[in-house]
Amino acid sequence: TRIGVVEAIWGEHKTIEQISEILKKYQLECETALVTRLTKEKGQKLLVEFPSAEFHEISGCLTLGEFKECTSSKEEVIILTGGTSDVGVASEAEIALNFHGIKTKLLIDVGVAGLHRLLDRIEEIKLSKVVIACAGMEGALPTVLAGLIPQPIIGLPISVGYGISGGGKTALEGMLASCAPGLVVVNIDNGYGAAMAAMRILST
Amino acid sequence: TRIGVVEAIWGEHKTIEQISEILKKYQLECETALVTRLTKEKGQKLLVEFPSAEFHEISGCLTLGEFKECTSSKEEVIILTGGTSDVGVASEAEIALNFHGIKTKLLIDVGVAGLHRLLDRIEEIKLSKVVIACAGMEGALPTVLAGLIPQPIIGLPISVGYGISGGGKTALEGMLASCAPGLVVVNIDNGYGAAMAAMRILST
Amino acid sequence: TRIGVVEAIWGEHKTIEQISEILKKYQLECETALVTRLTKEKGQKLLVEFPSAEFHEISGCLTLGEFKECTSSKEEVIILTGGTSDVGVASEAEIALNFHGIKTKLLIDVGVAGLHRLLDRIEEIKLSKVVIACAGMEGALPTVLAGLIPQPIIGLPISVGYGISGGGKTALEGMLASCAPGLVVVNIDNGYGAAMAAMRILST
Amino acid sequence: TRIGVVEAIWGEHKTIEQISEILKKYQLECETALVTRLTKEKGQKLLVEFPSAEFHEISGCLTLGEFKECTSSKEEVIILTGGTSDVGVASEAEIALNFHGIKTKLLIDVGVAGLHRLLDRIEEIKLSKVVIACAGMEGALPTVLAGLIPQPIIGLPISVGYGISGGGKTALEGMLASCAPGLVVVNIDNGYGAAMAAMRILST
Amino acid sequence: TRIGVVEAIWGEHKTIEQISEILKKYQLECETALVTRLTKEKGQKLLVEFPSAEFHEISGCLTLGEFKECTSSKEEVIILTGGTSDVGVASEAEIALNFHGIKTKLLIDVGVAGLHRLLDRIEEIKLSKVVIACAGMEGALPTVLAGLIPQPIIGLPISVGYGISGGGKTALEGMLASCAPGLVVVNIDNGYGAAMAAMRILST
Amino acid sequence: TRIGVVEAIWGEHKTIEQISEILKKYQLECETALVTRLTKEKGQKLLVEFPSAEFHEISGCLTLGEFKECTSSKEEVIILTGGTSDVGVASEAEIALNFHGIKTKLLIDVGVAGLHRLLDRIEEIKLSKVVIACAGMEGALPTVLAGLIPQPIIGLPISVGYGISGGGKTALEGMLASCAPGLVVVNIDNGYGAAMAAMRILST
Amino acid sequence: TRIGVVEAIWGEHKTIEQISEILKKYQLECETALVTRLTKEKGQKLLVEFPSAEFHEISGCLTLGEFKECTSSKEEVIILTGGTSDVGVASEAEIALNFHGIKTKLLIDVGVAGLHRLLDRIEEIKLSKVVIACAGMEGALPTVLAGLIPQPIIGLPISVGYGISGGGKTALEGMLASCAPGLVVVNIDNGYGAAMAAMRILST
Amino acid sequence: TRIGVVEAIWGEHKTIEQISEILKKYQLECETALVTRLTKEKGQKLLVEFPSAEFHEISGCLTLGEFKECTSSKEEVIILTGGTSDVGVASEAEIALNFHGIKTKLLIDVGVAGLHRLLDRIEEIKLSKVVIACAGMEGALPTVLAGLIPQPIIGLPISVGYGISGGGKTALEGMLASCAPGLVVVNIDNGYGAAMAAMRILST
Numbered sequence A, B, C, D, E, F, G, H: 001t002r003i004g005v006v007e008a009i010w011g012e013h014k015t016i017e018q019i020s021e022i023l024k025k026y027q028l029e030c031e032t033a034l035v036t037r038l039t040k041e042k043g044q045k046l047l048v049e050f051p052s053a054e055f056h057e058i059s060g061c062l063t064l065g066e067f068k069e070c071t072s073s074k075e076e077v078i079i080l081t082g083g084t085s086d087v088g089v090a091s092e093a094e095i096a097l098n099f100h101g102i103k104t105k106l107l108i109d110v111g112v113a114g115l116h117r118l119l120d121r122i123e124e125i126k127l128s129k130v131v132i133a134c135a136g137m138e139g140a141l142p143t144v145l146a147g148l149i150p151q152p153i154i155g156l157p158i159s160v161g162y163g164i165s166g167g168g169k170t171a172l173e174g175m176l177a178s179c180a181p182g183l184v185v186v187n188i189d190n191g192y193g194a195a196m197a198a199m200r201i202l203s204t
């Protein structure tokens, strides 16, 4: 919280016991909490112990405590995805932002293989302050976007693919290698990190 | 020649002596020859020994014997490049095709970071039978193209880049991982191979 | 469909709910659909919801709507595999082509470790317009083939192997590195992509 | 310029002739230009042809035309480096920003192996709007920084190191893997890209 | 035992039968034994056969025979972890040391993203003879530590992370690439190895 | 010599001074010596100091002392190469064998892209006791060969190629992944090692 | 069989149906068969259909038909393993050799971390004609051995390890990189391949 | 100096100007200095400017100011190398230790391919307090050593090798993967780091 963000608890490599112990400490100090990367099973078990919490199945996030109120009237961050398979991670970014009171909009399935779908939405996209662009496979979406709009664009590579693109490394490296100027990138599937980067930008 | 192509001699890892010995054999059998991947220095030394040959500096190719006559009246293969730095390899593909009597057209600097430049030429590109799309860095050009035109597209990754994109592997993997259907790929900087693939396709 | 192909839905990283939602949209618009990379379990659950669909177990494909009628009298595309383990991916390519009305023939177990089996079929192979050559392990099949026939050959690396060849990367890189001129390659296990590449070629 | 930035010409893989041809076109259109990644030799040869240009040796950049005037009275972007060896790339970022009229400050040698040097400057760093943190070897500087300040931090990995850290990949991956929230990253040695990202952020 | 350590049995790739056969041999010779990397299931099955053994669930270790008595009055080795997820491996190191009669202390959650937590404990850490610093993700903890204290520090990379940091390779390489002088490193998750290295050092 | 071979001195990473010091020791003890991986420059400088030595330029080997006499009347080892570029390494293997008194035969340019050239020589190849098969690029030659003959075949990958095949790793991995039974492999460009393996086999 | 070996059927990526179909063909032709890399479950299902077959659980091999009779009176091939975890693969090599009538001996747990255990057996090892040396982790066993005995040594890397040694690649590369002359290597876990290589050698 | 060591200046990626500026600052403050990884050319140019400095050619180190006096009467650190090619890096470690007043001994050419040479020296090696074991290629030396002696052993991988072992990564990974307990490792060619680790150990 020293840098103004709700501490997120990374749930993937922790046992239920470890997570629940940490959450109890937060509750005692009346702090809100965000747990990420939970399986459905883990999420539901935690709900039993923390009935006031909310489990967000698509993103695998659990929130404890109220979402901060949105102050802006329109979306500040637009989150784009190349395909339907990217929705889980995009959703993690969305919840992390909404939890901090940032209004978001999610545009699904605007990948570069069907360029017109992206071009059709470009004016709408230009109205946001920050863009998070999710893409798996070759990860070309943020590159194309960065040539079309002047806003900050955060490339969010997704571990969706197979063969050479399995695990998301090709998407990650494609974004880093981008010929479009000023694209920044976060780790594969790091929806929370992309959200926090957007928050840092919004507070400048 | 069993499969109908002029045998190319790969010049990069051969000494002048090795190449010249092979060329002499070809001359004796009155065959034309194409040597690829020569430095300027090597090319010029070979010209001294084979004054009737031609050295094509940009592509590093040397041709011995006449180019086959073009029979078609318009370009059958269009070769696109993302940037000026890709011209050397694009040129290797062009010479290999021209040498076999295939008419080509080269469109430089239509990379995806400035999408309009590509969209402006799209109708012209659609008139060709086969497209060779060269790109370094993240290699997104053939992916975007494959969503726009129905022709065969050969992705030709270029070893232009630095850091994560140095050596062309990111471009190669980006093309292989492409979310656009039916894109095929050859080895990094393999202009000759892309040309031979185009020839195979044209003869179907 | 802008480029003339049935839109394929990549089923691997999507939930049943996501796939079924997409299929309903297609049904409403009376479009045929092809879903790839489904487990048996996912396929059977979708059949319950879409009883008119067909699930092709070996390839993990589901088709909704009629296969286009074949117009040609003989096979246009021959699909070769090095071994029995490659049949699943080869079958994905076959169904994708058949669904678009392209006649195919599948030749199994003609790998290079028993060269005579390949040489015995070579005249038959030469009658096709396009060849898709599947191989796992070291992936040498398309290289050997490309030295024997003048047709377009699409190398399709298969994720069959172990140790150094596990996951198909060695097969992929072997095909890209091929010393045979004009071989083109698609991503590991990308049967659908190889089929779409063949279709692009057939329509030139 | 469509997205409001001076087009940079990537000089590394271009010949003098190619660069000079592009610069002439810019001059004709009275546009300013920035060429990056030039060797001293290339830079000096271009100066002969373009005497009004400036060559910035440390960064390997050449600028043609006037720097935009700075409007802000204090530094908007602070650029930090872990060691003296990172100065070249840091300088590329600085020139790219100054050329667009953004005021910058460079803090050298504040790497994490001597933590106190960083902690001593932390209040000063907090006054900037955006931070670019350069680091080679293990690249831990931006991670430590991201735990200390709430501003946007752009991690800029440097190809300084040897053995496992040679080429900058370890620094890059360390930044992407960072346990600190909201750190964004650009390609290895991509000073220009980090600068353009900062500009995008400043204009929100 | 030739070099003075209790032989550890690496349990991960062995069957219950293989492990139990080895343990019986040890029992016959009245030697104590340490088995590492056991799943809970394997551990419990072995307890049935060896009721006098102890299974340490968090670390996945099984010990047979008495722990050596501690002779020193204060902790000789301090084991630090960046986060809660690193506790399993840290615990393997701790048990291996305690089993040999070395007193240890475990400090959890002193990662570099919250630097103050580390700085708050630094005087305490300086009292130990050897430090084992566990970290996953970017693995920066031992680097920062090595700039602050003069003791031997053993970097112990943890396979905790995802995307680029999945499997622990980024943490490992970050520690090896460290700009801090005199940091040494062991294999990913090698708690036992780090403990044995500490023992070698303590006996100098 | 404990295992019956002439000690080879690996010349690549040694200075002239280091090599010459080692050779003098050998001379004193009247032992013959073989130095490998010398540049032409290094080789010639050593000749000045050791006028009785022989420098073999193609292979970069220097021999000091007499070659052992051949006792067998026909070639025991056949060395095959895929192309002319592989001759240097093939020659290192040949000299190492000849130096130990083993008769060899070198067959150049029998790569798999022109299968008939290999098939034409197959009866001749079958007469040898051991085969060393050199190949760069995709390295398929030993795989095809291993399906045709029953002898021991040593795959010798060559660092000839570019892009994905640059440095020889693709050839190496292709040989290891081979679907042909009983092929063994040595390190890239390790002509000396392949020769010593052949010697071990011949002495069984 | 063209090269004199029983055709092995690689069972890992094949379904029960595929394997059983192949085995029936062999039975019809009265040929013996060897299936490798079967899980216990697959093996037992096949036994139901082929009651005359034998399933070898430790190695995951199934044999159909009689083992060839051993003609030699003493072991021709010695198979060494660094540890107990390597026994499965070592056993695959052993069965493949025994099935062809070659007598073998298996020496377990002679890894280099306890050098004396290896040195104690060295005279016995020297009596064999060919040695197969299995090792996981760093894979140093065959290197040490190759400096001690003059026989052909086949390095067989094992996928036993974790962290950097997980999957066996470190063992493989360590063997290829060996400073000991004339060591040859096969793919990770390729017990069958090592056996076939030994057979090729024995028949010279 | 906060942690008691002479600050080393890493010379490789710095210009003469940068190094000389840093050295002047040290001189002013009457501190001794150690510069590492200098080419002969750079070293000699610096000697002109700093005539009181010493340049150590084999190791590429430059020292400014007096070596600390040795207080111990016998060698505290023994540095072993597998071959002659490893001497440069071994020497960097030696100078760094001697400069701090630590007595060392260098044993060259005791690699594992000739095991007896190592075994002959083992009693002598056991007399030291810390061992630094340098090895290139497969890097097995420290593994074998760690099974023979109880002291702290620092594995120092060397970038000596070719093909798969080129650059030192195989040696590094082999040491990390070691089956011998308690071996610790530093970055490839990091002689200085190994020395500083030894110093940390000696001061416990």
Ligand SMILES: Nc1ncnc2c1ncn2[C@@H]1O[C@H](COP(=O)(O)O)[C@@H](O)[C@H]1O
Pocket (backbone or CB within 6 Å): B007, B008, B009, B010, B011, B036, B037, B190, B191, B192, B193, C179, C180, C181, F083, F084, F085, F113
């Ligand atoms: N620039 C090139 N890129 C890819 N392949 C090539 C190139 N030049 C020649 N080749 C092919 O490489 C093969 C090996 O060539 P060579 O070593 O000259 O026998 C020839 O059969 C050519 O088809």
Ligand SMILES: Nc1ncnc2c1ncn2[C@@H]1O[C@H](COP(=O)(O)O)[C@@H](O)[C@H]1O
Pocket (backbone or CB within 6 Å): A179, A180, A181, B083, B084, B085, B113, D007, D008, D009, D010, D011, D036, D037, D190, D191, D192, D193
């Ligand atoms: N040093 C640099 N690092 C990263 N990108 C750059 C650099 N210099 C130029 N660029 C970008 O690279 C793209 C390709 O440049 P060009 O090949 O000159 O057309 C340009 O659009 C620039 O935005």
Ligand SMILES: Nc1ncnc2c1ncn2[C@@H]1O[C@H](COP(=O)(O)O)[C@@H](O)[C@H]1O
Pocket (backbone or CB within 6 Å): F007, F008, F009, F010, F011, F036, F037, F190, F191, F192, F193, G179, G180, G181, H083, H084, H085, H113
């Ligand atoms: N060209 C080569 N390739 C592979 N190994 C070699 C080569 N030349 C020498 N060797 C081996 O490398 C080992 C190390 O050599 P050295 O560094 O000279 O002691 C020797 O024992 C040789 O057996």
Ligand SMILES: Nc1ncnc2c1ncn2[C@@H]1O[C@H](COP(=O)(O)O)[C@@H](O)[C@H]1O
Pocket (backbone or CB within 6 Å): D083, D084, D085, D113, E179, E180, E181, H007, H008, H009, H010, H011, H036, H037, H190, H191, H192, H193
């Ligand atoms: N040869 C070397 N290998 C490893 N680290 C070094 C070497 N030389 C200097 N260093 C360390 O690298 C750090 C960065 O050095 P510098 O860039 O000179 O500030 C210093 O703190 C030294 O401890």
Ligand SMILES: [Mg+2]
Pocket (backbone or CB within 6 Å): A082, A083, A086, A111, A134, A135, A136, A137, A138, A139, B179
């Ligand atoms: Mg996508």
Ligand SMILES: [Mg+2]
Pocket (backbone or CB within 6 Å): A179, B082, B083, B086, B111, B134, B135, B136, B137, B139
């Ligand atoms: Mg490009």
Ligand SMILES: [Mg+2]
Pocket (backbone or CB within 6 Å): C082, C083, C086, C111, C134, C135, C136, C137, C138, C139, F179
């Ligand atoms: Mg296959």
Ligand SMILES: [Mg+2]
Pocket (backbone or CB within 6 Å): D082, D083, D086, D111, D134, D135, D136, D137, D139, E179
């Ligand atoms: Mg740094």
Ligand SMILES: [Mg+2]
Pocket (backbone or CB within 6 Å): D179, E082, E083, E086, E111, E134, E135, E136, E137, E138, E139
């Ligand atoms: Mg951590």
Ligand SMILES: [Mg+2]
Pocket (backbone or CB within 6 Å): C179, F082, F083, F086, F111, F134, F135, F136, F137, F139
């Ligand atoms: Mg070859």
Ligand SMILES: [Mg+2]
Pocket (backbone or CB within 6 Å): G082, G083, G086, G111, G134, G135, G136, G137, G139, H179
């Ligand atoms: Mg082992």
Ligand SMILES: [Mg+2]
Pocket (backbone or CB within 6 Å): G179, H082, H083, H086, H111, H134, H135, H136, H137, H139
């Ligand atoms: Mg060595």
